[in-house]
Amino acid sequence: RRDTLLYLNGVTKSFDGFKAINNLSLVIEKGEMRAIIGPNGAGKTTMMDIITGKTRPDKGEVYFSGDVDLTRHDEAAIASMGIGRKFQKPTVFESHTVEDNIRLSLSGPRSVLEALVHRKDEAERQRVEAILETTRLTDKRQIFAANLSHGQKQWLEIGMLLAQDPELLLVDEPVAGMTDAETEETARLLREIAATRSVVVVEHDMHFVRALGVKVTCLHEGSVLSEGTLDKVSADPKVIEVYLGR
Numbered sequence: 146r147r148d149t150l151l152y153l154n155g156v157t158k159s160f161d162g163f164k165a166i167n168n169l170s171l172v173i174e175k176g177e178m179r180a181i182i183g184p185n186g187a188g189k190t191t192m193m194d195i196i197t198g199k200t201r202p203d204k205g206e207v208y209f210s211g212d213v214d215l216t217r218h219d220e221a222a223i224a225s226m227g228i229g230r231k232f233q234k235p236t237v238f239e240s241h242t243v244e245d246n247i248r249l250s251l252s253g254p255r256s257v258l259e260a261l262v263h264r265k266d267e268a269e270r271q272r273v274e275a276i277l278e279t280t281r282l283t284d285k286r287q288i289f290a291a292n293l294s295h296g297q298k299q300w301l302e303i304g305m306l307l308a309q310d311p312e313l314l315l316v317d318e319p320v321a322g323m324t325d326a327e328t329e330e331t332a333r334l335l336r337e338i339a340a341t342r343s344v345v346v347v348e349h350d351m352h353f354v355r356a357l358g359v360k361v362t363c364l365h366e367g368s369v370l371s372e373g374t375l376d377k378v379s380a381d382p383k384v385i386e387v388y389l390g391r
């Protein structure tokens with residue numbers, strides 16, 4: 146369909162005969178934010194690895210932006226098609242300022258020297274300003290990344306991904322280790338980001354998922370167990386059984 150951005154169709158991936166992903170089908174719309182939940186071992190990480198080309202599935206297709214089958218492309222090609230992934234642990238350039246971290250991540254051909262020295266391009270300057278604003282780091286721009294709080298480092302890494310202007314942003318447990326205030330701010334921040342692109346968030350923190358207020362997909366044994374609003378999914382007897390039976 147025209148408003149579909151990502152479509153996983155019957156994806157299966159086994160490790161030593163064990164199906165980590167089992168005939169998984171999933172649709173993410175353009176401009177949608179989706180939360181992916183599920184107990185440990187449900188296949189969340191493997192699903193993200195398959196979307197980004199880190200892992201190749203045994204079966205099935207992953208269509209992005211129409212008819213591009215991502216399973217036929219490698220990790221670098223997929224990243225360049227407009228899929229950004231944020232891992233749980235932030236990886237920022239600690240000895241650079243916040244602003245330079247973003248500048249160094251801007252998409253488009255440039256050398257490191259160009260990125261740091263040529264600050265005159267107005268369009269580029271505005272992009273950096275917008276990203277600093279979105280990630281709540283405008284007043285931290287001159288601070289070395291090493292001196293940010295854990296939460297601020299997570300936001301900076303999201304900013305570095307935004308600098309690549311992805312159409313789809315994949316985020317792995319962004320609020321792990323954050324304060325309550327940072328967690329709430331992260332929900333607002335991601336909702337703002339989702340106004341202009343699609344976002345898939347893997348998350349364990351149900352307070353945070355509630356704050357996101359988006360459609361939820363619960364994975365179990367590599368397939369979709371339940372899908373819908375958080376209220377609907379968390380009241381689903383199948384979901385309750387999976388979480389309580391552990």
Ligand code: ADP
Pocket residue numbers: 160161164165183184185186187188189190191192
């Ligand atoms: P989740 O992220 O939901 O906790 P994972 O995708 O990490 O789940 O794992 C799903 C299942 O696949 C788990 O049982 C895990 O042990 C297994 N698995 C994941 N990656 C590998 C691998 N590289 N080799 C063997 N087993 C793996």
